[in-house]
Each structure stands twice: as structure tokens, then as C-alpha cells.
Amino acid sequence: MTLKKTYGLVLGLITLAMIGNLIYRLFSGSPIGYQEVILTGAVTVGFFYFWTWGSRKNKDGILPNEELGKTIEQKSMAFSYYPLVGLLWIGLIVDKTLTDTTNITLLIILGIALIVPSLLSFIIAQTYAVRLNVIGKAAEEVVYRVNRIKKKTRIRILSIAVFLTTLFITGPVFRDSGNLFYDLLVFLFGEPSETGVDLFPILFSAVIILLVLFAGHRFHQSISDED
């Protein structure tokens, strides 16, 4: 078995264990905090990312930044939109049926989700107009400025976002230590919620951080190879 397959298998087992843990907690009535949900989501994304994309160096799969990779991403994003909107509808209906209340936040999100595609279509259509109007010019300016931001800067911004997300996810592990790491988290995000990540020890968090670093390295590798 190759190193990649072994790594992928371990990652798959971790993902399954975490999803199983979430389902168990859900049905046993144990509290589920947002850290667990985000952490499970992050690991699942990592699992699928690992098995979907290859690297140019290893020549082991489709690259995310080549045109077939971009087509796959565009298709998957377009397909995933409708189930997500459907889930929002279901969430609202379930909420109304079970508690006889309307979740305003969910309702606003659903409203935005319904409007955004047609709004974006309108704006993008303006950029293809024979004579550009104000909206078309503004949209083109935005695209031009985004493209001008160098790839390395984008990677740096992404790295900072990943680092902060990792801190946010793993923060509750250090809750009782009161060290600098914890103080930094409180400074950045405020006090963590009451439902901590009690089933995830420090070692597990270390694995997650390593996974995030590995995914970041592969992403950086695939971007760098393009230059």
C-alpha cells in the first residue's frame, strides 16, 4: 500500500469516527457545540480534498487549478446550491412544526440565498453588455483588482484564515490552562461556548493541525507548480 493510500485510509477512519461521534451525541442527547460541527466539517472537507485532487509533482490526479479541475469545482458548486436552499426550507419548516416559531436568522439567510444567484447573474450580464453601464464598469474594476492581487498574497491571506480557523476550532482544548494561546483566542474571538470539545484531546487537535498544514502544503505546491 502506498503512503498516499495509507494516509487517506487513516484520514477516512478519523472522518468516520468524528461523524459517528456526532451522530451518537445527537441521538444520546449529549450537547453538541459549534466547535465539534466545524471540526467535523473541516476534517470531512480535508478527506474529500485529499481523495479528489492530485499534485503536479506526483502526477496522481486532476489538479484543482487546471481547467478540468476548475470545471469540476464550478459544476459541484452549482449542483450543491439547490440542495442547500432545500435544506434551509426544510430547516424552517421543521422549526415551525416542532416549536411553532420562525427562525428569523434562517429566514433572512434563505431570502439572501434566493436573491444572490439572480443578482449575480444580473451583474455578470452587465459586464458582457455592448456598451458598459456603471454596474458593468464597477464589476469589471472589481475583477481587475482581484486579479491584480498576486498569487503569493492570496496564499498568505488563505494561510492566515486557516491558522485563525484552526485556533478557533482547537481553542477549547486549552480552556483550563489559561496560557498565552488561550488568551490570544479570547482576545480574537471572545470567550468560548459552554459546550467544549471534551471528547477531543490535545493529541487529536495536533492531528487536525497537521492535516490542515498538509492540505495547505499541497495547495501551495499545486499553485507554485503553475508558475
Next chain:
Amino acid sequence: MHNHIRVLREDKKISQGKLAELCRVSRQTINAIENNKYDPSLQLAFDIAKNLDTTIDWLFLPKGGN
């Protein structure tokens, strides 16, 4: 869209991997194009044609075309 990539590639004894490397895409992309699962962009079509020493109009055929 149909194409003659496989015929020409094998004629020139170039592997899918080598052609992919020359066009700076993955082998899976070349395989998908050869099997008519994916229509390449105009730029990639030009790159493939250039690396196989031919022209786009010979390499690619529209659906229903001869």
C-alpha cells in the same frame, strides 16, 4: 465534440502522460478529452494541436460532423 487525439498521439508514440506534461494539464484531462467526456477550452485545444503538430480543425470534429 469528437476528436482525433488518440490516433495522432499513438501515431507519434506520445503517451497520455507526456502529452499532458507538454500541455501543462493532468493525464486525467487528456484521457477525458480523448474519451469525449470533456471539451477543452480553446487555449488547451490550441496547445494540444501544437504539441501534436497539427491544426485544431483537423484534430476536433463537431458533433454530427464528418
